Amino acid sequence: MFQMISGWGNSIHSHTVLKKFENDLILSDVVNVRGAIPRGLGRSYGDSASNAGGITIESSNSSEIKIDVTNGKAVVPAGLTISELERSALRFGFFPHVVPGTGNVTVGGAIASDIHGKSHHYSGSFSNQVLEIEILTADGIKRIIHPSGNSSKLFWATVGGMGLTGLILQATIQLKKIECAYVTTKEVRAKNLETLLETLIDFNKSYLYTVAWIDISGKYTGRGIVSGANHSVMNELDKKQSRNRFMSSKIQTFRIRYPFKSSAVNRFTVHLFNFLWFFKPLNNRVQSIQRYMHPLDGIQNWNVLYGAGGFIQYQFVVPFQEEKVLKIVIEKLKDSKCSSPLSVLKSFGSESKGLISFPMPGWTLAIDFPVGVPGLSMILRELDELVVAAGGRVYLTKDSCLNPKHMKAMYPQLAEWKNVKRNIDPNNFWQSDQGRRLKLC
Amino acid sequence: MLNSLGEYQKILILGGKSDLALSLINEIPLSEDSEVLLAGNNISNFKTPPELSKLNIERIDINFRDIEKAKFLVASAFDTGDVDLVIIAYAILGDEISQLDPSIYENVLHTNFYSQALMLNQVYNRMALQHHGQILLISSVAGVRPRKRNFVYGTSKSSVDFLVQGLQKLTHDSNISLTILRPGFVHTKMTTGIPPAPFATDKVTVAKIAARALRNKSRIAYAPRILFFVMPILKILPERIFRLLDR
Numbered sequence: 001m002f003q004m005i006s007g008w009g010n011s012i013h014s015h016t017v018l019k020k021f022e023n024d025l026i027l028s029d030v031v032n033v034r035g036a037i038p039r040g041l042g043r044s045y046g047d048s049a050s051n052a053g054g055i056t057i058e059s060s061n062s063s064e065i066k067i068d069v070t071n072g073k074a075v076v077p078a079g080l081t082i083s084e085l086e087r088s089a090l091r092f093g094f095f096p097h098v099v100p101g102t103g104n105v106t107v108g109g110a111i112a113s114d115i116h117g118k119s120h121h122y123s124g125s126f127s128n129q130v131l132e133i134e135i136l137t138a139d140g141i142k143r144i145i146h147p148s149g150n151s152s153k154l155f156w157a158t159v160g161g162m163g164l165t166g167l168i169l170q171a172t173i174q175l176k177k178i179e180c181a182y183v184t185t186k187e188v189r190a191k192n193l194e195t196l197l198e199t200l201i202d203f204n205k206s207y208l209y210t211v212a213w214i215d216i217s218g219k220y221t222g223r224g225i226v227s228g229a230n231h232s233v234m235n236e237l238d239k240k241q242s243r244n245r246f247m248s249s250k251i252q253t254f255r256i257r258y259p260f261k262s263s264a265v266n267r268f269t270v271h272l273f274n275f276l277w278f279f280k281p282l283n284n285r286v287q288s289i290q291r292y293m294h295p296l297d298g299i300q301n302w303n304v305l306y307g308a309g310g311f312i313q314y315q316f317v318v319p320f321q322e323e324k325v326l327k328i329v330i331e332k333l334k335d336s337k338c339s340s341p342l343s344v345l346k347s348f349g350s351e352s353k354g355l356i357s358f359p360m361p362g363w364t365l366a367i368d369f370p371v372g373v374p375g376l377s378m379i380l381r382e383l384d385e386l387v388v389a390a391g392g393r394v395y396l397t398k399d400s401c402l403n404p405k406h407m408k409a410m411y412p413q414l415a416e417w418k419n420v421k422r423n424i425d426p427n428n429f430w431q432s433d434q435g436r437r438l439k440l441c
Numbered sequence: 442m443l444n445s446l447g448e449y450q451k452i453l454i455l456g457g458k459s460d461l462a463l464s465l466i467n468e469i470p471l472s473e474d475s476e477v478l479l480a481g482n483n484i485s486n487f488k489t490p491p492e493l494s495k496l497n498i499e500r501i502d503i504n505f506r507d508i509e510k511a512k513f514l515v516a517s518a519f520d521t522g523d524v525d526l527v528i529i530a531y532a533i534l535g536d537e538i539s540q541l542d543p544s545i546y547e548n549v550l551h552t553n554f555y556s557q558a559l560m561l562n563q564v565y566n567r568m569a570l571q572h573h574g575q576i577l578l579i580s581s582v583a584g585v586r587p588r589k590r591n592f593v594y595g596t597s598k599s600s601v602d603f604l605v606q607g608l609q610k611l612t613h614d615s616n617i618s619l620t621i622l623r624p625g626f627v628h629t630k631m632t633t634g635i636p637p638a639p640f641a642t643d644k645v646t647v648a649k650i651a652a653r654a655l656r657n658k659s660r661i662a663y664a665p666r667i668l669f670f671v672m673p674i675l676k677i678l679p680e681r682i683f684r685l686l687d688r
Contacts, residue, residue: 002572002614002616004616009445011445012442012443012444012445014442014572014573015572015573015615015616016572033570034570034571034572046445047442047445052442052523052571052572052573052616053570053571053572053573310445312445312446371445371446371447376446377446377448377470377472380446381472381473400444400445401444401445401446401448401472403472403473403474404474405473405474433442436442436522436523437442437444437450439522
């Protein structure tokens, strides 16, 4: 039975057959000419985890995780969520080196997107902690691949490869030992973009986890709040925290009821929200690491606030020396009267070795736009041109409207990736809506 | 597939020289890389309007009377990537005075109905595999009720119009939308020299109406819009009254 699904942005919908992965799944039995694409929890924003006319294979719900407490290596099924991985790791005094902004993504999805987190300037992207991947390729063979050695080409094509090289079944991840399940956080306000960037650079020297919220509304000064955190040490904890030092916090979640077609996110509400958020009490305390890493996970379905039309998140990275692009982008948004709530700015550290992975050294900015903003198409095209000219790139996991020409310009190792794809999947068994749009398959 | 901005990535126009179809391209959202395939007879040297010069246009020479070759070329268009929109725009008006001339009669019915019906079959089946896409048929109000001067043309238009209405009943399973555009008299190169009928309009107006119909995934759209009210009345008029209007 065909069903309509979409990404987190709700802006592209795809008519596909959803099939749950089972261990005895024989690919040739289930797949038609339109092929198949793996799908985790559907938290990519666009059409990377959907396949119109074909099969979308949902990861299994297996939560069987094996952690070797002597060396911190965890063997995890691809369908395990990051939150579940964190909870299991914390029980033994470990934590992943890299986690994304939401815990509601699967480990398979995290690898396929080569996700990054608040620690990127220090720890790099998710792939840096992945020691081994078991992947089901188009020929039906389950392969074990590693970051070095004979299988390294396929490994680095799979990492950040948006699921187009195969179905990730399992991964071995290196966890790190921590003293407790808490972080000590520090936040400061910055009154404009220049101060924000300087503070972020400063924070990077002292904090393992850093991120900035930037106000793209109002006077468009680029003001914001910089946040930094380090793992807490025992003497920073209060009595209750000390007693439960490895207890993972249960994040209370709730669902929003929003029955309206139009977006609740508009210039007025964004301006109001950003104004209030800028002056919120600063978070300088010891808090649960999971709450700090996944601040929005308390609201299960915040994306519904954008109404029936959905939204587009545009995330790009430009090299550090192209810092001026950030100012130009904010000016363009000001001229177009576009506002964005919860825009996030971060600095990236070393480049990932993934052939079409997103992170590279530089500044990354993520902006949300409700679909239907007047002139949005032209705005995004101009931003693409700016990013290309600056030697930057757009994040495929958030992408829903990039074109093949810009894709080629943004990802210099694309040809090499396509070679690997052609060799491992000559008949384009693994294909997605995004893959077809960007001519990746 | 349309991207999140609603931009068509690939469009196939069967009847690539059609004024209406080319005007419509100007009115729908396209991205920089969008491909526009113009399929038609002797189209290689056809000059597209200047406003379309920035588009990525490919010309496909098709003689729609050579059904097998035409089907093959349409299939090839789909083989090189999903097609988001197919516009069926080719037609022959025929000759008002000698519409019963056997060769003109056969040509009009073959081109406007038989060929289009088979192209529709090919296009629909390929689009059904994609599970996304839109088909726009440029039909005509001439197919609503036969008129003395162009009933052969009207017959061919109403037949394929009827066929598309049938296909529309399948769309909820396939996620494809089919839109029938029924323009009245439109000033184009096809109607040059023909005295205009009442409610005559221009190609840009028709294109805007068609673009809106595509956006809304409408089943039927009339151009100009007032014909939505006029045609049902004309359809049920007693013949002796209609004859007075049909001069």
